[in-house]
Amino acid sequence: MSKLFETIQFADLTLNNRVIIAPMCQYSATEAGEVSYWHEQQWANYALSGAGLCIVEATAVQAEGRISYADLGLWNDQQRDQIKTLLQKVKTLSPMPFGVQLAHAGRKASTDKPWLGRGQFAPEHAHGWQTVAPSAVAFSEKDLAPHALTLEEIQAVKHDFVAAAQRAVDAGFDLIELHAAHGYLLHQFLSPLSNQRQDQYGGSLENRMRLTLEVLAEVLEVVPQGFPVGVRISATDWMESQADASWTLESSVELAKQLEKVGAAYVHVSSGGLHEKQHIDIEPNYQVPFAAEIKQHVHIPVIAVGLITESQQAEMIVRHHQADAIALARAILYDPRWVWHAAVSLGEPIQVAPQYLRSQPHGFKNLFHAFSES
Incomplete structure (x- = not known):
């Protein structure tokens, strides 16, 4: 059995x-x-x-x-209502649950679409605005310095995460993931490379974790009650030359323990994105050891x-309890x-839309089963 x-x-x-489809910005x-026709076809494909x-x-x-002027939002009710309409359509296709990743880009905001390659826009540009961060430290030498959030503004950020979460539930999402990875705002508070504050949100590890845990x-x-809220983290900043002054796997282990205490449904372990001089050795499974280490210290899913x-690679990760x-x-x-291909490879049955039953590969019997119609 797989x-x-x-x-x-x-x-x-x-x-x-x-098997989970990870959040991927579509710009x-x-x-x-607000959602566009691109989201209609993309979410239907996911379903x-x-x-x-x-x-x-x-x-x-x-x-x-x-991140960019073409990003999805949940900061108002019109966005919520359009997402709700789309989710209702998508959920007629399959019973697969949909979650949403709630995020704030912080100092990595106000950018162009990545494939256009024009980087960060100045606040006065038609597609730009003033970025914010825990401290006035830019991500790149080419970027403008962000505005360091005041304590009052931090409270506003928390309020907006909460309001967006309420809209996410109302829109019909089945799960919420908080984005504390990839160098965005919550990660910026976690890492001492970007957080140089001297108040209760900076300095010690406990203080730097405070905003993520409070959100x-x-x-x-x-x-x-019982609605799943998970957190995506970057396990390391990949800054070995500044290991004593960056976010590390050891920091992430402690964060994961605290997330579990607060009530996180799971921890989603990625890495990097905080510093332009990060050095990542990218190869298959390159982040799996981080997940495996964190899994040793928590009881919630990783x-x-x-x-x-x-498919065999994925099977071994789960079978060997790395995640x-x-x-x-x-x-x-x-x-x-x-x-589908993984299910066939591993000899496991899988539910598909009845319109696709005839696509079952020749020689494989009883692997494809239709979703039951409600």
Whole structure:
């Protein structure tokens, strides 16, 4: 029996298998932060993938928290209502649960679409705005310095995470993931490379973790009992030359312990994104050891991600208890039916839309089963 295709529980949410579609920014929203036709086709494609869960892209809790002017948002009710309409359509295609990653880009905001390659816009540009961060330290030498958040502004950020979480529940999402990775605002507070504050949100590890833990706690207060709220973290800044003054795996272990105490449903372990001079040795499974180490210290599920591209590779990660689930990003874009192919490779049955039953490969019997129609 495949371990990858066993069920898994995130708080009160049960997933049919342990393959998760990771959040992937699409840079395809309207300038008002609303869903577009791109999201309709993309989310429908995700729904038919066979994955146990899809977490849609980083969705900004403030307009100034977007990475780019083309990012999705949940900072107003119109955005919520349009997402709700789209989710209702998508959920007629399959019973797969959908989650949303709530995010604030901090100093890495106000950028162009990545494929246009124009980097960060100045505040006075039509597509730009003033960025914010824990301290007035820019991500890149080419970037303008961000505004250091005041204590009052930090409270406003927390309020907006909470309000976005309430809208996410109202819109029909089944899960919320808080984005504390990849060099965005919560990660900026965690790492001493970007956080040079001298107040209760800076200095010690306890202080630097404070904002992430407070956001999680306050979000959990407003979502329904048993509603899963997880956190994505960067396990390390990949700054070996400044290991004593950066975010490290040891820091992440302590953060994961505290996230569990507060009530996180899971920890999603990625890495990097905080410093332009990071050095990452990218190879298959390159982030899996981070997930495996964190898993030794917590009892909640741990998700591994990062160049997991083959079914046997994913199966071994779960079977060898390196992680409880795996997340796919680029692999699912390249092969939207990755989960079907993995099921066939591992000899496991999988539910598909009845319209696709006849696509079962020749020579394989009783692996494809139709979703039951409600």
